[in-house]
Every structure is written in C-alpha cells, then in structure tokens.
Amino acid sequence: MSATVHDTPRDRLLVAAEARFRRFGYKRTTIEDVATEAATGKGSVYLHFESKQEVYMAVVEQSLDRFIESAEHVLAQPGTAPDRLRAVVELTAEHYGHDELLHSSLFGETDLVEGDVARMAAERQRQRIRNLLEELLSTGQAEGTVRASIDPPSVAAVLFEIGWAIVRSGLENPDPDQLESSLDILNDLVGLGLLPRPGNS
C-alpha cells in the first residue's frame, strides 16, 4: 500500500477489493465485504464500478501495471535484445511465481478465480505481455540486435506462447534449477534465431 494513494472512495475500494480478492478469491469475496472494508456503503461501489467484474478487472489492471513497470526497467538495461528477452522471461517467472492473483487468472489452476472473469483477466494479461515483447523486438531491430527480417507483432505472439510454456512448466516443477536450465536452452535456441545473421539482415 503506497503512501501516494489518494484517499478517494474509489481508491479505498480498490485497496479493499485487492486485499479481499487476493485472500478469498473472486467468488468468496462479496461486494458487501469490500464496501465494509472500504468504510462505505454497498451501493456506493456502483458509483465507481459497473459490476463486481469491473472491480476485479481494475484490480488485475493495477497488478499488471506493477509487473509491466518492472519489465520496462529491464527493457531499459543495456545489452542485446536476446539478453533482454531472457531477463524479461525470468522476471515474468519470478513475478508470476509470487503474484497469486495474476497467476491464478492466467493459469486457472487454483480456485482463486474461474469462469468468464478469469478469461477476461487472462486475455488482458496476454495482450499486455505480447505488447511488451513486441516493444522489445522493435527496439532490438532499431538498435541492430534483432534481424530486420522478422515481423515484431507476429513473432511477439509466438514468443509469448513459447516463453509462457517454459514459465508455466517451470512454475509447475518443484525444482527451481529446472526453470533456469530451460531458460538457458530457450535463450540458446531462440536468442540465436533472433540475432542478425551474415547475409540475412
């Protein structure tokens, strides 16, 4: 809870909602609980959000903001695009290994959230992460560490799928060294595939 959050009813609701959703999941969190924790009336929730779903999506968006902010820092580091890709995938694994709210809505393997709202949240996450990867590729092309022959949006979509598969597999495995090893291999294969190649730029 940052000291820079303004004490508006909407902010208080978001803070309360996040705490509730993280602890009890979507289904077991009631609008009344959230309102009470935000020291407001139940009907007031609907002054700021159209539905319980919208409250949840706003919480997911905030959580994503934090993740994307960290990732943008990684993107700003010196090095080649394949290096940065590796770092972003690592950060993703680390972040999603800790953030149960994001993890749950994207993987659907806990009971924190399910159904339509989980799908909406998952799609939003995929969208934003793909955008991040696209940015990484475009920047890499601009600076000459990614082949000019690739199309950033479509390659970003594929990178998302394969990076995600490795992250997911790694988070499912109790042995932390396995994810490290898989990332090494992925970086080796894909990193090489991204680099400019003599006669191929």
Place this chain on the structure above:
Amino acid sequence: MSATVHDTPRDRLLVAAEARFRRFGYKRTTIEDVATEAATGKGSVYLHFESKQEVYMAVVEQSLDRFIESAEHVLAQPGTAPDRLRAVVELTAEHYGHDELLHSSLFGETDLVEGDVARMAAERQRQRIRNLLEELLSTGQAEGTVRASIDPPSVAAVLFEIGWAIVRSGLENPDPDQLESSLDILNDLVGLGLLPRPGNS
C-alpha cells in the same frame, strides 16, 4: 480397425473399449457396456485388465502407437533435422486435431476424460513425444544437421513445451492459417538455433 487384429477376448475388449471411450468418454463408458459390446461377461474384463483405468490406458497406448508410427515415417524422410522437426510438429497438430481421445486427455478441454486417469494419459503422451523429439535431435547430431553442443534429452524437453504451446494455440484458433504462420516463425527461430554454426560445433 485393422484386419490383422486377432480375435482374442483381450483384443475384442480393446476394440469395444476404444469405440466406447471415443464416443461416450471415460466416465459415461461402463465396464458393462464394454463387455457387452465385446460379447463377453463383465467379470471377464478383469481377466485381462486390472481396472477400468488400465483399460483406458491400453486404449491410449494403442492410439499413441498409431501416431508415433506416422511420426517415425516422417523422421525417416531425407532433409535436415530442423525440417523434420517442422514436419513432426505439423503432423502432431494434424493428428491431435483429429484424434479426440488423445486431444482430450492431453488438453483437458473437453468432457471426454478428466481426473487422475486423464493426468496419467497426458503424462504418457508427453513422455513418448519427448522421446520422439530426442531421437530426432540425436539423429540430427549424428548426421551433422544439429549442433553437437546441445544435450538432446534436455533440449527435447524444451522443444516439447514450445512446440506443444504452438500446436495448442493453433488448434484453439479457428483460422488454420494462423498455425501455419506460427509454425513458420517457430521453425525460423528454433531451426536456426539448432543448426550448426561456424565455430560453434
């Protein structure tokens, strides 16, 4: 149904079980149904299999045998290992797009099977497909179209995850061109990553 299947009770049971599992799924297929369709008594099922699960796993194993046989033909074709990898991934997508029994137990997105038996079936499939990929890589190294610096078992595990992610994503998308496009990109990235590189063998 091949004409070479012998008319033993076990074979009849397997044929009946496969037909039932494919049509009704695991849960809604009863041992009695299978026995009746195989023109035998219900208790006779247990002369050949220990449990309903074992019947199911035997059916999965047979279905996998067919798939692996097709894939082995692809592996026997001339060309480089990356070419063959591409062909195997395509065959996998095509096969799993049609085989509801295998698809269901691996993806868990239909109601044909779920729970422990689905997990067992999925793990068996992953295992066999990883073995296939390992074979592809080892053969590629032996003939010089795959870098000697990679470790086939661990790279096969990563290739399985990323190939699977692309296949899954492609099968979920109504547009068949999307899978083709993703496979092109994957082949481009990973294929290049697999090839021997000057000074890197």
Place this chain on the structure above:
DNA sequence: CGACTGACCAGAATAGTAGTCTGGTCAGTC
C-alpha cells in the same frame, strides 16, 4: 439537491437427502 446507504429481491449457489449407478468381487455354472 446530490451523494450515500442498506433493505429488498430475483436468481444463483449451496446443502441435504433420497435414489440410482457402477467398478470390482466372487460364488455358482459349465
């Protein structure tokens, strides 16, 4: 008068219970 509240309620969700189903077993039969 506009912001806020909590009682209201339709429909969703849950809990409880009776009835049905089925995987596995084995005594009886051939």
Place this chain on the structure above:
DNA sequence: GACTGACCAGACTACTATTCTGGTCAGTCG
C-alpha cells in the same frame, strides 16, 4: 479352469429446501 452376472459399498446424480449475493433504488442526510 474359464467365464458369468448378481451382489454391494461407495460414488454419483437428481431433486428440493434453504441461504446467499449482485445489483437496485427509495429513503435519508449533509
């Protein structure tokens, strides 16, 4: 000795009563 289908414990399903909750809005208050 191989095979069978009746048996049965436990799983599953269907039904029904009860409870819960998202969204609404008339009433209240500043």
